[in-house]
Structures are given as C-alpha cells and as structure tokens.
Amino acid sequence: MGFFDSIFKKEKRKTIQLIKVTLDELDSWFEDETKIHFEELNENSKKVLDNIQMLLNQFKENLEYLEEAVIKEEKVDQRLKQIVLSNRNNLVKKMRSFVDSVEIPIRINHKTVSEFYNSFMRKLEDLNKKSIKSYKRTKILFESETSQLLTDLKTMDKLIAELIGPINKKKALIKDIDETKENIENLKKEISLLKKLETDLKSQRNYLDKSKEKAYELKINLEKLVESEEWVYLKKLVMEKEEITKKIDKVRKSLIETLSPLKKSLRKYKNLKKRNKEDLDIYILSPIEALIEKGGIGIFKSIFIDIKESVLSGEIELKDKKKEKTLSLIKKILDTDILKDSIAKHNELNTKLKLLDEKISNTKFLEKEVIEKKIKEIEQRIEELEDSIKESNKKSTLLEKDIMEKKTSLENKIESITNQKVNIIALLPKENLF
Numbered sequence: 001m002g003f004f005d006s007i008f009k010k011e012k013r014k015t016i017q018l019i020k021v022t023l024d025e026l027d028s029w030f031e032d033e034t035k036i037h038f039e040e041l042n043e044n045s046k047k048v049l050d051n052i053q054m055l056l057n058q059f060k061e062n063l064e065y066l067e068e069a070v071i072k073e074e075k076v077d078q079r080l081k082q083i084v085l086s087n088r089n090n091l092v093k094k095m096r097s098f099v100d101s102v103e104i105p106i107r108i109n110h111k112t113v114s115e116f117y118n119s120f121m122r123k124l125e126d127l128n129k130k131s132i133k134s135y136k137r138t139k140i141l142f143e144s145e146t147s148q149l150l151t152d153l154k155t156m157d158k159l160i161a162e163l164i165g166p167i168n169k170k171k172a173l174i175k176d177i178d179e180t181k182e183n184i185e186n187l188k189k190e191i192s193l194l195k196k197l198e199t200d201l202k203s204q205r206n207y208l209d210k211s212k213e214k215a216y217e218l219k220i221n222l223e224k225l226v227e228s229e230e231w232v233y234l235k236k237l238v239m240e241k242e243e244i245t246k247k248i249d250k251v252r253k254s255l256i257e258t259l260s261p262l263k264k265s266l267r268k269y270k271n272l273k274k275r276n277k278e279d280l281d282i283y284i285l286s287p288i289e290a291l292i293e294k295g296g297i298g299i300f301k302s303i304f305i306d307i308k309e310s311v312l313s314g315e316i317e318l319k320d321k322k323k324e325k326t327l328s329l330i331k332k333i334l335d336t337d338i339l340k341d342s343i344a345k346h347n348e349l350n351t352k353l354k355l356l357d358e359k360i361s362n363t364k365f366l367e368k369e370v371i372e373k374k375i376k377e378i379e380q381r382i383e384e385l386e387d388s389i390k391e392s393n394k395k396s397t398l399l400e401k402d403i404m405e406k407k408t409s410l411e412n413k414i415e416s417i418t419n420q421k422v423n424i425i426a427l428l429p430k431e432n433l434f
Contacts, residue, residue: 023191023426027184033418034177038110041166045113048163052156053104059152060099066138066145067092073141080140087137094134095149098127110167110174117164124157173417180413187406191426194399201392208385215378222371234360241356244349251346252288258329258338259287262307265326268316269307292346297339304330 021029066088071081101123105112139146167174266284291297308330310316311323318326333339407424414422 018421018423020423020425023184023188023424026424027181030180030184030414030418033420037170037173037177041110041113041170042108044166045108045110045163048159049104049108049113049116052159052163055152055156055159056099056102059149059156060096062145062148062152063092063095063099066142066149069142069145071141076141084137084141087134088142091131091134091138091146094127094131098123110170113163114167117160120160124153124160176413176417180410180417183406183410183413187403187410187424187426190399190403190406194396194403197392197396197399201389201396204385204389204392208382208389211378211382211385215375215382218371218375218378222368222375225368225371237356237360241353241360244353244356248346248349248353251342251349255288255291255339255342255346258333258342261329262304262326264322265307265311265316265318266303269303269310272310272315274306291339291343297343300339301334304333308334 071084102120103116105116135146135150263284270284287300291300307316308327311318311327407426411422411424414420
C-alpha cells in the first residue's frame with residue numbers, strides 16, 4: 001500500500017496549471033475547449049435526422065398507397081363508402097400538408113435541432129387534433145394502409161425523442177456554455193464602453209484645463225485694464241455720469257410733483273371735447289415727455305389757460321379747496337418760468353450726459369464689460385465641466401468595478417465548464433492589465 005499512497009500524495013500535490021488567455025482570443029479559445037461537448041451531440045443529431053428524413057419519404061409513399069387504395073369489401077353501403085372516401089381525401093390532404101411542412105435543418109447544432117424539435121412537435125400535435133376523426137373513419141375500409149401511417153408516426157415520435165434526449169441530458173451544461181459565450185461578449189462591450197468613457201473624460205479634462213487657462217488670462221487682462229490710467233479716467237467719467245443722472249432724475253421728479261395735482265382737471269378738460277383727445281392723452285399720461293421731448297410748453301400753457309377759464313365758468317366742476325389749489329397752481333405756471341427753467345435745466349444736463357456717454361464709449365469701458373462677460377461664461381462652463389467630470393469619474397469607477405466582478409465570475413464559470421483555471425488578460429483604458 002505504501003507505493004500507491006506515494007502515488008496518491010504526488011497526485012494531490014499537482015496543481016491545475018493557470019492558462020492566460022487574452023480577452024480578444026477568449027471566445028475562440030472557449031469554443032475550441034467546449035466543442036467536444038457538441039461533437040457527439042451533432043453526430044447523433046445528424047444520424048437521427050437522416051433516419052427522420054428517410055421515414056418522411058416512406059411516409060409520403062404510404063400516403064400515396066392510401067390515396068390509391070381500392071376498397072376490398074364487395075358489399076359496402078354506398079353512404080358509408082361515400083363518408084369513408086371523403087374522410088380519406090381529407091386525411092391524405094392534412095397528412096401531406098404536415099409532411100411537406102417538415103424541414104430538416106441544414107446546419108446541425110443544438111440550437112437548430114432544438115428549434116426543429118419544437119416546431120415538429122407543434123405540427124404533430126396540430127395534425128393529431130385535426131385528423132383524428134378522419135383517421136378513424138378512413139380506417140373502417142382502409143385499415144392496413146392507415147395502420148401503416150400510424151406506425152410511421154409512432155416511429156417518428158420515437159426518433160424525435162432520440163433526437164432531443166441527449167440534448168436535454170446536457171441541457172444545464174449547454175445553458176452554461178451559451179451564457180458564458182454571451183458573458184464574454186458582454187465583458188468586451190463593457191470594456192469598450194469604459195474605453196469610450198475614459199476617452200471622453202480625457203477630452204473633458206483637456207477642455208477644462210484650456211478653459212481655466214483662458215479664464216486666468218482674461219482675469220490678468222482685466223486686472224491690467226483696471227490698473228491703467230485710462231481706467232482711472234474712465235471711473236471719473238462714470239462717477240460724473242452717475243451724478244448727472246441723479247440731477248436729471250431730480251428735475252423730472254420736480255416736474256411730476258408740479259404737474260400731478262392738475263391731472264384731474266386735465267381729464268375733465270378732455271371730456272369737454274375742446275381739443276383732440278389723442279393730442280391731450282400724452283399731456284395726461286406722459287406730461288414730462290410732452291414737455292421735454294416734444295417741446296410742448298406753449299401748448300401746455302394754452303391748455304392751462306383753457307382749463308382756468310373752464311374752472312371759472314363752471315364747465316369744470318371742482319370742490320372749493322381743489323378749485324382754489326388748481327387755479328393757484330395754474331397761475332404759478334402761467335406767471336412764472338417754472339416749466340421753462342426746469343426744461344432748460346433738464347436739456348442742459350442731458351447734453352452733458354450725451355457728451356459723457358461719447359467719452360465713455362471711446363474708452364475701454366465696453367472692453368471691460370466684454371471681458372467680464374467672457375469670464376462669467378467660462379466660469380459657468382468650468383463649473384459644468386467639473387460636475388460632468390465628477391459624474392463621469394463615478395460612472396467609470398462603478399463600471400470598472402463591475403468589469404472586475406464579471407471577469408472573476410467568468411473565470412470561475414469557465415473553470416467549472418472546462419476544468420481549466422483561466423486568467424483573462426485585457427487592457428483597461430488606464431493602461432493596466434487585469
């Protein structure tokens with residue numbers, strides 16, 4: 001026993017040799033390693049399918065015998081004869097349709113054979129359902145011929161069982177092999193997806209770096225612009241513009257405060273229809289624009305003269321206090337240069353404002369605005385790129401983890417099928433072999 005013990009110990013010490021296979025070669029290597037499981041199946045399938053084809057040819061001949069057979073009994077009831085012959089025709093038609101529809105697969109493998117089996121069984125079941133009555137009635141006068149057809153069908157059923165039996169015995173193994181082939185392709189697809197993701201990430205990072213460089217360059221240019229003497233001069237102009245704008249607003253506010261108490265009288269005057277309503281609307285709705293932009297101070301005064309006369313005559317009815325206040329304000333407008341002075345002041349300030357705008361437009365003020373706008377756009381783009389890169393990195397990490405898990409699972413499955421320990425070699429986008 002000592003000799004055999006030493007042999008067994010040596011066998012135990014043996015380790016399964018690790019086989020390294022690249023992912024690109026894995027499908028062909030796996031095909032070579034597993035084809036032994038299908039060679040015997042395919043050989044058996046071909047043999048059985050040849051027998052089925054021979055039986056189908058025999059079945060066709062036996063159908064012809066039935067179709068051409070003559071009734072042997074001498075005395076047969078004519079009605080029975082008619083029924084049997086009619087059912088014979090029907091039976092022959094359906095069985096011929098069945099046998100003509102059966103197509104033996106040219107390419108023989110477990111998939112085509114399984115498809116053939118399923119198709120054949122459906123057709124056979126359909127034939128049984130549709131021809132059982134015709135068969136029984138035909139058998140009354142053609143027992144020998146119908147019995148031969150039934151024998152053929154039973155033999156077919158037996159051959160079909162012989163065809164699918166070996167495949168069913170290896171069903172679990174076949175399923176594992178097919179799934180493994182599919183998983184090899186899925187692993188390739190995931191690695192291709194990871195490569196594309198990493199390529200896109202590289203492109204995004206390059207774009208991000210360029211965007212940051214551009215933003216930095218623009219900020220430097222902006223700093224130089226702000227520190228220049230021209231910018232100091234520009235700031236002075238902008239401050240002057242702000243002051244003039246405030247003064248213009250103050251003049252306009254003063255005019256509004258002067259004219260707003262007369263709005264009610266203007267509306268009532270409009271209803272008297274002494275003037276065109278459309279012409280009066282601008283003095284009611286936009287009195288400042290009417291005075292300043294349209295130069296309507298003369299028209300305005302003539303309107304106030306009419307309003308004064310209408311108030312005094314009673315055409316425009318106002319309460320005593322309102323009447324007194326309205327007449328007093330109209331007198332002030334007519335007797336003084338309050339409107340004229342305000343308009344003159346407004347025009348003077350507006351002229352200064354236009355001159356300042358011209359000076360500002362001739363400086364680099366607009367350039368500053370353009371630079372600031374570009375910086376804002378680039379910074380927004382940078383933020384979007386950083387978010388996108390962060391999300392892509394997350395996807396890449398998860399996908400790489402999934403690839404590693406699938407690789408390990410695939411190696412284990414291949415070992416269980418081939419009894420060989422395999423290390424799948426593939427180049428990941430980060431230039432690391434796994």
